[in-house]
Amino acid sequence: MTTTEKTAAVSAPRTPEAAGSPLLQVRDLHVEFHTRDGVVKAVNGVNYSVSAGETLAVLGESGSGKSVTAQAIMGILDMPPAKIPQGEILFRGEDMLKMTVEQRRRVRGAKIAMIFQDALSSLNPVLSVGYQLGEMFRVHQGLSKKDAKAKAIELMDKVKIPAAKNRVGDYPHQFSGGMRQRIMIAMALALEPDLIIADEPTTALDVTVQAQVMDLLAELQREYHMGLILITHDLGVVADVADKIAVMYAGRIVENAPVRELYKNPAHPYTRGLLDSIPRLDQKGQELYAIKGLPPNLLHVPSGCAFNPRCPMAQDVCRTDVPALAKVADGRGSACHFWKETLHG
Amino acid sequence: MPDKTTVTPSSVAGAGPGQTGSGVDVSAPSVAAASELASMGGVNKPRSLGQDAWRELRARPMFWTAGILLVVLILMAAFPFLFTGADPGHADLRNHYLGDPQWTHLFQEDWFGYNKQGQSVWARTVYGARASVIIGICVTFAVTVLGGFLGMIAGYFGGWWDALLSRLTDIFFGIPLLLGALVLLQAFTHRTVWTVVLGLTVFGWMQIARVMRGAVITQKQADFVTAARALGAGNGRILLKHILPNAIGPVIVVATIALAGYISTEATLSYLGIGLQPPAISWGVDIASAKDVLRDAPHVLLVPSTFLSLTVLAFILLGDAVRDALDPKLR
Numbered sequence: 192m193t194t195t196e197k198t199a200a201v202s203a204p205r206t207p208e209a210a211g212s213p214l215l216q217v218r219d220l221h222v223e224f225h226t227r228d229g230v231v232k233a234v235n236g237v238n239y240s241v242s243a244g245e246t247l248a249v250l251g252e253s254g255s256g257k258s259v260t261a262q263a264i265m266g267i268l269d270m271p272p273a274k275i276p277q278g279e280i281l282f283r284g285e286d287m288l289k290m291t292v293e294q295r296r297r298v299r300g301a302k303i304a305m306i307f308q309d310a311l312s313s314l315n316p317v318l319s320v321g322y323q324l325g326e327m328f329r330v331h332q333g334l335s336k337k338d339a340k341a342k343a344i345e346l347m348d349k350v351k352i353p354a355a356k357n358r359v360g361d362y363p364h365q366f367s368g369g370m371r372q373r374i375m376i377a378m379a380l381a382l383e384p385d386l387i388i389a390d391e392p393t394t395a396l397d398v399t400v401q402a403q404v405m406d407l408l409a410e411l412q413r414e415y416h417m418g419l420i421l422i423t424h425d426l427g428v429v430a431d432v433a434d435k436i437a438v439m440y441a442g443r444i445v446e447n448a449p450v451r452e453l454y455k456n457p458a459h460p461y462t463r464g465l466l467d468s469i470p471r472l473d474q475k476g477q478e479l480y481a482i483k484g485l486p487p488n489l490l491h492v493p494s495g496c497a498f499n500p501r502c503p504m505a506q507d508v509c510r511t512d513v514p515a516l517a518k519v520a521d522g523r524g525s526a527c528h529f530w531k532e533t534l535h536g
Numbered sequence: 537m538p539d540k541t542t543v544t545p546s547s548v549a550g551a552g553p554g555q556t557g558s559g560v561d562v563s564a565p566s567v568a569a570a571s572e573l574a575s576m577g578g579v580n581k582p583r584s585l586g587q588d589a590w591r592e593l594r595a596r597p598m599f600w601t602a603g604i605l606l607v608v609l610i611l612m613a614a615f616p617f618l619f620t621g622a623d624p625g626h627a628d629l630r631n632h633y634l635g636d637p638q639w640t641h642l643f644q645e646d647w648f649g650y651n652k653q654g655q656s657v658w659a660r661t662v663y664g665a666r667a668s669v670i671i672g673i674c675v676t677f678a679v680t681v682l683g684g685f686l687g688m689i690a691g692y693f694g695g696w697w698d699a700l701l702s703r704l705t706d707i708f709f710g711i712p713l714l715l716g717a718l719v720l721l722q723a724f725t726h727r728t729v730w731t732v733v734l735g736l737t738v739f740g741w742m743q744i745a746r747v748m749r750g751a752v753i754t755q756k757q758a759d760f761v762t763a764a765r766a767l768g769a770g771n772g773r774i775l776l777k778h779i780l781p782n783a784i785g786p787v788i789v790v791a792t793i794a795l796a797g798y799i800s801t802e803a804t805l806s807y808l809g810i811g812l813q814p815p816a817i818s819w820g821v822d823i824a825s826a827k828d829v830l831r832d833a834p835h836v837l838l839v840p841s842t843f844l845s846l847t848v849l850a851f852i853l854l855g856d857a858v859r860d861a862l863d864p865k866l867r
Binding site for chain 2 (some may be wrong): 300303314
């Protein structure tokens with residue numbers, strides 16, 4: 192990409208046409224794991240979409256299916272035991288689930304890249320970071336060792352690693368946690384992908400470093416005009432950077448909304464519970480709020496709405512009927528029989 | 537440059553009032569600081585796993601003991617004429633059983649006396665090292681390549697590959713190395729060093745395969761493998777660049793220790809008359825021919841067997857040292 196093209200891309204306003212044809216669309220995706228104890232339905236009909244330059248935050252507890260969805264998009268699920276019985280993952284309109292293994296491999300890293308939670312274990316301990324960064328160019332672009340190293344230094348500068356030139360030969364354990372995560376970001380950015388999936392990129396970091404890494408990520412996203420899927424369980428991280436949020440529970444999206452509206456006025460009891468459980472400074476001395484009960488066992492998901500055993504608003508209908516994602520407003524939906532009451536209550 | 541640097545400490549220490557005005561003195565500390573930085577950079581230079589292991593090895597007396605023994609042994613195998621001027625094949629029946637070793641004749645032909653054929657025991661022992669070393673190293677290499685490859689395939693691809701290869705490993709594990717090699721080598725009427733290498737390799741690869749399979753399975757689940765896959769690396773690259781360097785440690789350890797076993801197995805086979813055959817010179821062959829005269833001329837047996845034991849000991853010590861160096865948990 193030349194400089195002029197890049198500036199053009201950055202300065203171009205988000206046209207309705209671009210918004211109409213998103214970069215990535217996940218349609219009715221189902222993922223199940225076949226285990227000895229039975230079939231675990233980890234993802235049950237998830238729909239979401241991301242456009243270029245947009246940040247979608249996928250929020251949920253562990254086991255809600257948020258990471259599995261991401262792995263399905265990347266094509267790095269172990270199949271078996273995983274299985275995708277139905278659904279589509281459209282990248283620029285093309286269904287990735289129908290691609291050949293080799294086609295998918297070419298997309299990975301080059302078009303869609305992923306940032307993992309634990310940078311230390313996600314970097315190979317016996318290879319220098321320079322080698323691992325350079326590997327991106329050698330695999331996808333066939334650059335020579337020397338050129339790849341130069342590119343690696345460039346990338347390390349880009350993610351603001353001090354004295355990149357001197358540190359390019361260092362091994363992962365010689366970097367601090369924040370620096371390692373920067374290197375992971377650099378690897379993901381290497382080939383200027385259209386979409387980055389960040390799976391809890393700041394969970395393993397100190398709070399002070401979290402903000403730096405998130406800022407860097409947001410800055411680079413703006414610069415490259417990439418789509419970003421941010422998977423997290425941290426509501427604080429989401430508020431600053433995300434454009435829209437999808438809240439997942441037991442393998443389904445229970446609410447999706449633009450970030451401000453969701454924070455201001457959640458339309459699903461689960462989202463409300465999550466927001467209420469954020470500790471607040473002005474309520475010192477009070478007991479912290481927690482959503483009662485435990486996340487469901489995915490082998491035995493409760494009938495009806497999966498959240499009903501924990502829901503303060505549950506009625507009989509919640510125990511029998513699975514609520515569909517009802518349209519609350521434009522670009523906003525809630526899978527609750529009583530979304531109206533939730534929204535206004 | 538060195539002058540300036542050596543001057544600096546005094547000029548800094550004596551940051552005297554009289555010296556502050558001099559331009560040379562002001563620049564000198566900065567030069568020193570720069571060189572200090574450079575040398576610190578040298579100290580902090582990143583070390584690879586191999587370099588770490590080497591540092592660890594260097595500090596161990598066990599490693600040096602084994603190392604010295606092995607250097608002597610390998611020199612003996614490569615350049616036997618450095619150690620003895622005598623021809624190991626030359627037989628002079630006048631020296632038949634000339635027992636008493638001539639302890640004062642260091643490195644001479646008759647240092648350790650003569651055997652039944654009147655051949656120099658010392659010369660035969662020196663020349664016998666070659667067969668042992670070649671067989672030990674070649675079998676270890678072949679076994680590591682073969683077993684490592686099969687173990688890698690089984691561990692990485694899993695499923696049918698694993699089932700098939702693991703059962704094959706189990707089957708071969710059921711056959712003792714010595715017995716298997718004995719039966720196989722018997723089929724060859726003319727046996728050379730390479731025949732023995734083949735025999736030991738065919739029945740010796742299983743342990744490496746198992747160790748490799750286990751190590752690959754462990755590494756396969758590492759996050760960095762998922763990360764590499766997510767960034768578009770193919771199977772070959774993941775296996776060779778990401779998994780293999782992390783899985784090779786235990787294999788090297790097992791291989792080094794096993795090397796000693798192959799050497800003693802070769803001696804055993806030769807002793808039983810199934811390994812190398814005279815006129816080939818090998819410790820096993822010499823031990824075999826010495827067994828009948830043990831009471832009259834024990835030195836004919838003792839010299840080659842001592843060298844055999846020392847060699848085996850050296851490789852086992854080396855294997856132990858390498859294991860300690862490569863496994864950070866044992867540090």
